[in-house]
Amino acid sequence: MSETMRAVAYRKSLPAGEPESLVDVQLPVPVARGHDLLVRVHAVSVNPVDTKVRRGGDPKDGLRVLGFDASGVVEAVGPDVTRFAVGDEVYYAGSIGRSGSDAELHLVDERVTGPKPATLSHAEAAALPLTTITAWESLFEKLRVTSASTGTLLVVGAAGGVGSMVIQLARRLTALTVIATASRPESREWALRMGAHHVVDHRGGLADAVLALVPGGVDHVFTAFAEASPISEYERLTAPFGQIVAIDDPETLDVVPLKGKSISWHWELMFTKPLHLPADDGQHRLLTEVARLVDAGELRSTLTEELGPIGAAALRKAHTLVESGSVIGKVVVSGGF
Numbered sequence: 001m002s003e004t005m006r007a008v009a010y011r012k013s014l015p016a017g018e019p020e021s022l023v024d025v026q027l028p029v030p031v032a033r034g035h036d037l038l039v040r041v042h043a044v045s046v047n048p049v050d051t052k053v054r055r056g057g058d059p060k061d062g063l064r065v066l067g068f069d070a071s072g073v074v075e076a077v078g079p080d081v082t083r084f085a086v087g088d089e090v091y092y093a094g095s096i097g098r099s100g101s102d103a104e105l106h107l108v109d110e111r112v113t114g115p116k117p118a119t120l121s122h123a124e125a126a127a128l129p130l131t132t133i134t135a136w137e138s139l140f141e142k143l144r145v146t147s148a149s150t151g152t153l154l155v156v157g158a159a160g161g162v163g164s165m166v167i168q169l170a171r172r173l174t175a176l177t178v179i180a181t182a183s184r185p186e187s188r189e190w191a192l193r194m195g196a197h198h199v200v201d202h203r204g205g206l207a208d209a210v211l212a213l214v215p216g217g218v219d220h221v222f223t224a225f226a227e228a229s230p231i232s233e234y235e236r237l238t239a240p241f242g243q244i245v246a247i248d249d250p251e252t253l254d255v256v257p258l259k260g261k262s263i264s265w266h267w268e269l270m271f272t273k274p275l276h277l278p279a280d281d282g283q284h285r286l287l288t289e290v291a292r293l294v295d296a297g298e299l300r301s302t303l304t305e306e307l308g309p310i311g312a313a314a315l316r317k318a319h320t321l322v323e324s325g326s327v328i329g330k331v332v333v334s335g336g337f
Contacts, residue, residue: 005029006337007103008312009065013057016319021054024312025063030099030107037084037113038076039092039106042122043334044310045069045303046318047130047161049096052249054319066315067102068093071116071125081110083284089116091287093130095274102315104337112274114287117294124301127161127330128294129287131302133270134247135165135222136286139174142245142266143220149174152214154237155196156206157224159187159328162247164194164302166222171195172298176220179213181206190328194302202229207236217242226250231257238263304328308335 004026014021032038050066071091074084084090092113094101101108116125139145145153153170157163158180170176172195180191181202188199200209206229210218217239226234227250234244235257244258245266255265273280293299305321307314314333321331 003029005104006311007065008067008310008315009059009063009102010054011059011063013055016051016054016316016323019316022066022312022316022319027065027103029105032076032078032081032107034078035080035110036078036107037074037081037090037110039070039072039090039108040075041070041072041101041103041106041310042336043071043126043332044101044315045126045130045161045330045332046315046322047330048322049130050100051319051323053096065100065102067100067106068096069126069128069130070094070101070106070108071122072106075105077110083110084113084115089118089122090114091116091125091129091291093133093270093283096271097275102310109274109278110284111279111281112283112287114284115291117291119295120301121334123306123332123334124303126332126334127301127303128165128290130270131161131165131330132169132290133283133286134162134268135169136290137270138162138222138245138247138266138268139166139169142268143222143243145170145174145176145220147173147175149176151219152177152179153220153222154210154218155180155191155222156202156228158182158191158194158196158199159184160224161302161330162224163222164190164329165299167191167194167196168299172293179210179218181209187328205233207233210237219243221245224248226253231255234258235261235263302329303332305331307331307333309333310335310337 180196182188226246
């Protein structure tokens with residue numbers, strides 16, 4: 001194995017269209033230790049978190065490799081690895097606390113890694129991990145719905161990567177009635193393809209659109225855009241004792257108006273376990289189950305745009321697309337370096 005590898009990094013926080021916003025670099029090949037897998041990356045997807053980190057300021061160490069979602073093949077394993085072996089195909093979302101997956105070879109802990117769905121290409125698989133983990137933890141760990149759960153679930157931001165997976169998981173694994181929000185014909189059609197029972201147009205007011213369909217309010221809410229509507233809108237559209245889970249980053253948020261109806265507010269960040277509970281293998285088990293569901297035809301990839309090969313030029317284009325806010329599903333960069 002060569003002592004160096006190719007990667008894509010950023011040195012300065014610049015607009016995605018700038019040639020220096022993401023650059024091709026050569027870095028030392030990392031060494032697998034402990035529970036690490038050294039993965040040869042075949043495909044990566046770009047998430048809003050990638051663009052937020054790049055826009056958030058210059059890297060403290062002068063250079064940072066971005067990327068979280070990846071699909072590839074295990075090239076080496078650390079001494080404590082028990083779940084995978086060299087040659088295994090894997091997919092994962094990794095950790096925001098480690099160097100990213102926009103690299104020829106990448107280290108990831110086996111406890112946040114799953115076996116790649118056998119029926120998917122690497123590009124199709126790379127679209128899934130981060131959004132699926134976020135959706136799964138939002139539904140089953142924060143909202144605590146189960147296979148027997150009935151009632152209504154509102155999905156705000158249904159055409160995005162996470163919203164797409166929330167809809168699929170809720171339809172396949174619960175008895176909830178799923179209501180999605182969408183404002184464009186193409187995003188409405190996508191939400192219905194993912195399995196939403198109903199789609200409402202939120203442009204005239206989120207609460208009014210939902211209450212016209214469910215006058216008593218919904219039982220559960222997933223929102224990718226909590227800051228897009230006043231908290232009073234969520235108070236109006238949620239039934240007493242309802243629950244809301246959010247994944248975005250409002251600068252400020254006053255949830256006191258929810259108290260009168262005893263509405264619970266939850267935050268979901270899929271990096272919490274890798275950062276704070278590294279021994280927890282819940283994400284490994286989750287991704288393993290999702291791979292089984294995909295291979296059984298119960299879930300589908302949300303890949304809608306595939307670029308390549310992996311390199312600075314393609315990743316700059318992918319960042320630009322994601323920052324546009326109009327992407328349906330997921331943007332993936334594949335093809336190796």
